[in-house]
Amino acid sequence: MTPTTQRHVQTTAVHAGERIRREGFRTTSTPIYNTATFLYDTAEALDAAFEADPSFVYARHGNPTIAALETALATLEGGVGTVAYACASGMAALHAAILATGVAPGERIVASRDLYGTTAALLKNLFLGQGYDVRFVDLGDHAAVDRALGEGDAQVLLAETVSNPLLQVADLPMLAALAHAHGAQLVVDATFTPPTLLHPLALGADLVIHSTTKYLSGHGDVLGGVILAGPQHDATLRSVTRLVGGAAGPQEAWLTLRGLKTLPLRFERQCANATKIAAWLAAHPAIEAVHFPGLPGHPDHALAARLFGPAASAGEAPAFGAMLSFAIRDANRARVFRFLDRLELCLPATSLGDLYTLVAYPAMASHRELTPKERARVGIGDGLLRLSAGIEHVDDILADLAGALGDE
Ligand SMILES: Cc1ncc(COP(=O)(O)O)c(C=O)c1O
Structure with missing residues (x-):
């Protein structure tokens, strides 16, 4: 739009600065086009x-x-x-x-x-x-x-x-x-x-x-x-x-x-962390079961290796994702709540895939609508937690889990 002094300030206020043509360059990062409509010359x-x-x-x-x-x-x-x-x-x-x-x-x-x-x-x-x-x-x-x-x-x-x-x-x-x-x-x-x-x-x-x-x-x-x-x-x-x-x-x-842009970097670290967390939990006396396709005892371990294997770089072992779940031994809802409340690093948020390590309680969140009996039928006990591995240093995640599991 050509600058003009004849227009009223109300008109200028809503049009000034917009629709400027910039030629001879491209932007390095795609800008945010905050516009609902697009205008053409003809x-x-x-x-x-x-x-x-x-x-x-x-x-x-x-x-x-x-x-x-x-x-x-x-x-x-x-x-x-x-x-x-x-x-x-x-x-x-x-x-x-x-x-x-x-x-x-x-x-x-x-x-x-x-x-x-x-x-x-x-x-x-x-x-x-x-x-x-x-x-x-x-x-x-x-x-x-x-x-x-x-x-x-x-x-x-x-x-x-x-x-x-x-x-x-x-x-x-x-x-x-x-x-x-x-x-x-x-x-x-x-x-x-x-x-x-x-x-x-x-x-x-x-x-x-x-x-x-x-x-x-x-x-x-x-x-x-x-x-x-x-x-x-x-x-x-x-x-x-x-x-x-x-x-x-x-x-x-x-x-x-x-x-x-950082998905490959983030996900590589998340998968590596999940593998270490799963192995650590599997060896912890307070843990009754760990569900992670990367563990050789998981019923779908071979299938996961077949499906996920092609994504690994040559000579590398396949990754098995960055999600896992685990059951605290003999835990009821109160014991799980104490565990969640004691976490200082891992976030008790109902999502997954973030760069933060997230812990969710299915009985309270994703499977809340089911009765305890219905949950038990699909293998979700009162002590089951889901963990989405983040990109933090794995030793800090393990220390946080150890502190929250306590000596009970
Ligand atoms: C497996 C899966 N599919 C779909 C969704 C829904 O995604 P959104 O919350 O972005 O609508 C979720 C959300 O948690 C999910 O876990």
Whole structure:
């Protein structure tokens, strides 16, 4: 806009400084485009922008900061023509991904019995209530998965790569084969296994989601989600995400993009710390059980090594993720609360994937809605805690856990 003295101060106040053209340089870091709409020199150019990919016309359709994040996420997942759609939260991504499969009321969604609580609630309260045929199965029981897919008009199989809080690993190639044999699509929540560890699309998944609130942003300061898929899903995802409107905001996209730059460094340290913490806990007299796929006694150790192994650099042992859970021997709720209250370094926060070590109590948080009997049936006792390893020095984490476990 040309500076002008003829305009009123009210007009100048709202326009001054904006829309300045800067030519001859690019910014090192993508700026935060805090704008809901985009202006073009001609109506012709605006018309073309509606059809462009990415399309910068209106922020629910696209925004350069969000597009930069989507490019980074699609590139990290890999695969030919992989597309990424950034969303306002992991739940927004999951909801849009399920809708993008085209599953309709009356058709079946087969889902893991051990899903993240809010995902299970989404299926029970929203999808089931709207007439979808939702079935929950043990994903480790492949015959049961096959039956559940075969009985109804199954369109979707929904799995998490690693279950919460018992860290069971899903055999994605097997689940993809089962889903596809029944004409269903495999939707994978890979929040526990960032693309530095696993590429579910390459293992047969049709649509993948992450809560980027966790490892991908990594600093516990931003909510977000992403859907990743092959190019055949691009048009549907583009349409569904625009219609349901759970688009990421530019500030959040920028924070996630910034966090993403240190993902490999953070995750390497987190996995190494988790391995040491699991071994230390397994040898502690106050600990009854440790669930960590990296421990040779874990029922999915061999499967985890097979699936996660290819991500390791040549000559390196595979990483097994940075999540683990453990049961304090003979502990009730009061004993667990004393443990949580004594922690001085590890944070008793109900999230995961942050650079801080986080400890969560499933009976109080993710599995709060279940009765103690129901929890016991799925292997979640009153003494079970979940730990998300951070990037602190492992000796400090162990000292904190030792202090909190005490001599009781
Ligand atoms: C496995 C998993 N999926 C999805 C979500 C939902 O993500 P968000 O909180 O970003 O909506 C979470 C949140 O904890 C999660 O743990």
